[in-house]
Amino acid sequence: MTALNLDPAPVPVLVVGAGIMGLGIAQVAAQAGHTVLLFDMRAGVAEEARDKLGTSLQAMVAKRKFTSDDVAKILSLIVPIVTLEEAASAGLVVEAIVEQLEAKRGLFQQLESIVAPDCILATNTSSISVTAIANGLEHPTRLVGMHFFNPVPMMKLVEVVSGLRTAPAVAEAIFTLSERWGKSAVHARSTPGFIVNRIARPFYAEALALLQEQAATPVVLDACLRAAGFRMGPCELMDLIGHDTNFAVTQSVYEANFFDKRYVPSLVQREMVDGGMLGRKSGQGFYSYASVASVPVVSPRANAVLPTVKHVCLHGTGALADALQAALLHAIESSLVNSSLVRATVQYAPDSDWVGLEVAGCQLRLTDGRCATQLGKEVCVFDLPVLTQSSRAVTANSVLAWAPSGRASSAWAKQAPQWLEAMGFIPQQVADTPGLVVARTIAMLVNEAADAVHQGVCSAPAADAAMKLGVNYPAGPFEWLATLGSAPVCALLDVLDTHYRGERYRVSPGLRHSLWKN
Numbered sequence: 200m201t202a203l204n205l206d207p208a209p210v211p212v213l214v215v216g217a218g219i220m221g222l223g224i225a226q227v228a229a230q231a232g233h234t235v236l237l238f239d240m241r242a243g244v245a246e247e248a249r250d251k252l253g254t255s256l257q258a259m260v261a262k263r264k265f266t267s268d269d270v271a272k273i274l275s276l277i278v279p280i281v282t283l284e285e286a287a288s289a290g291l292v293v294e295a296i297v298e299q300l301e302a303k304r305g306l307f308q309q310l311e312s313i314v315a316p317d318c319i320l321a322t323n324t325s326s327i328s329v330t331a332i333a334n335g336l337e338h339p340t341r342l343v344g345m346h347f348f349n350p351v352p353m354m355k356l357v358e359v360v361s362g363l364r365t366a367p368a369v370a371e372a373i374f375t376l377s378e379r380w381g382k383s384a385v386h387a388r389s390t391p392g393f394i395v396n397r398i399a400r401p402f403y404a405e406a407l408a409l410l411q412e413q414a415a416t417p418v419v420l421d422a423c424l425r426a427a428g429f430r431m432g433p434c435e436l437m438d439l440i441g442h443d444t445n446f447a448v449t450q451s452v453y454e455a456n457f458f459d460k461r462y463v464p465s466l467v468q469r470e471m472v473d474g475g476m477l478g479r480k481s482g483q484g485f486y487s488y489a490s491v492a493s494v495p496v497v498s499p500r501a502n503a504v505l506p507t508v509k510h511v512c513l514h515g516t517g518a519l520a521d522a523l524q525a526a527l528l529h530a531i532e533s534s535l536v537n538s539s540l541v542r543a544t545v546q547y548a549p550d551s552d553w554v555g556l557e558v559a560g561c562q563l564r565l566t567d568g569r570c571a572t573q574l575g576k577e578v579c580v581f582d583l584p585v586l587t588q589s590s591r592a593v594t595a596n597s598v599l600a601w602a603p604s605g606r607a608s609s610a611w612a613k614q615a616p617q618w619l620e621a622m623g624f625i626p627q628q629v630a631d632t633p634g635l636v637v638a639r640t641i642a643m644l645v646n647e648a649a650d651a652v653h654q655g656v657c658s659a660p661a662a663d664a665a666m667k668l669g670v671n672y673p674a675g676p677f678e679w680l681a682t683l684g685s686a687p688v689c690a691l692l693d694v695l696d697t698h699y700r701g702e703r704y705r706v707s708p709g710l711r712h713s714l715w716k717n
């Protein structure tokens with residue numbers, strides 16, 4: 200193939216598959232001024248899809264998101280066609296048909312005999328190898344992944360996925376075109392799950408692992424991760440995605456990685472699928488959606504009343520110690536706590552190898568991965584209160600997981616959460632589990648991202664952009680890493696690895712290597 204000129208006059212785009220994704224892609228391409236030829240193998244579906252789009256765009260005219268002229272223009276550019284032969288003029292094909300290798304490969308082979316040799320062939324596959332789809336094509340270098348996210352008009356991210364034989368110029372042309380369509384593009388190499396579906400696995404897997412060992416309830420897990428800045432908790436999100444879909448993606452990533460134990464699917468989720476508890480779509484998942492579709496929230500408790508103390512000592516340094524200090528001083532200054540603490544002095548132990556609070560010889564430590572019981576007698580551990588330097592300081596009424604040592608006195612086990620309350624948190628007791636809830640989840644997301652970069656799947660900035668734009672994470676994994684530091688993240692993962700054995704928590708060589716660079 201020669202020319203890759205998708206600019207300046209917008210080339211006609213053939214969209215194959217007029218389902219959820221195909222129609223969204225057609226809309227976005229038409230909005231960018233392309234004539235879109237829309238094809239679906241089921242007769243009448245392309246026409247129906249365009250009519251459906253017309254209805255939804257009209258509704259947006261009422262909300263002043265579009266003018267009537269905009270809608271007329273967009274619809275006039277979308278042309279349903281009944282045979283693929285009508286698309287010979289296309290300069291770009293975007294395929295959004297059923298997620299089956301043979302169907303996609305067959306379609307592209309057929310298209311090669313219809314479109315010009317310089318027409319770019321893009322697949323919107325979310326899980327199939329781009330390399331495998333291209334195998335057997337006359338010009339495999341022109342096939343590239345163009346992975347949109349649902350709903351296409353709203354979601355900014357496009358993963359531009361290169362297979363083994365994709366020409367770099369083709370990937371670059373699709374990158375540029377995606378940006379011109381108002382999207383943010385990232386390059387990815389064709390590997391299982393690409394970027395987002397790979398790095399996101401631990402967000403679900405850690406919650407499912409904690410549920411399996413009965414460490415916490417879905418309500419608590421969701422509340423903790425929402426408080427950490429995620430738009431939705433993992434359980435409510437899995438309910439929304441559908442457990443069948445989520446389970447299928449996990450299984451496909453697991454199988455595609457030659458059954459690497461790091462990606463083992465969860466028995467908890469399989470049982471839900473087996474039982475037809477698929478989430479919102481079936482009316483029951485972790486939560487019930489029978490009547491009003493709302494997810495329970497954890498509410499704040501009353502202000503704490505703490506025993507009189509002369510002083511408290513803040514241990515450790517770094518972003519999390521700073522956040523804790525800010526919370527404590529705020530609590531004292533705003534008299535959130537009883538007057539005895541207002542008179543107490545705050546001492547500092549910056550050289551301490553742990554972060555947290557010490558009161559009369561009792562410790563309330565930020566989790567470093569180790570269980571409270573492992574750490575000693577008068578010890579309680581709590582979860583991450585802050586995640587990024589800039590975007591999230593400690594917020595009042597943030598739910599926080601904590602756990603007492605199995606050897607702690609009942610007095611300290613009672614007082615420790617009151618200290619957390621005094622600092623503006625809503626403590627939720629979970630089992631004494633390594634890495635509690637947020638810390639282990641973040642560490643695993645960072646680890647997976649580090650592994651993806653280590654294996655050349657994407658760059659670190661691409662991983663950050665993809666997770667923020669593709670699944671609305673509050674920060675990118677490398678932004679968390681910059682805040683937390685490689686050493687604590689590695690140490691936390693090593694604790695998990697030792698505790699559970701198996702492969703799930705093995706530290707990425709890329710992350711381990713970053714230890715020595717700092």
Ligand code: NAD
Pocket residue numbers: 215216217218219220221238239240241244294295296297298299302306323324325326346347348349
């Ligand atoms: P969908 O079932 O809504 O639509 C698929 C459409 O393709 C159907 O209308 C079907 O009739 C048509 N079709 C199937 N085989 C065809 C063929 N050989 N030729 C022409 N038309 C054919 O599916 P969807 O959710 O829009 O997914 C489409 C693709 O996009 C899949 O590869 C999927 O993995 C990927 N994807 C989906 C999502 C999502 O959230 N739904 C997100 C990203 C990527």
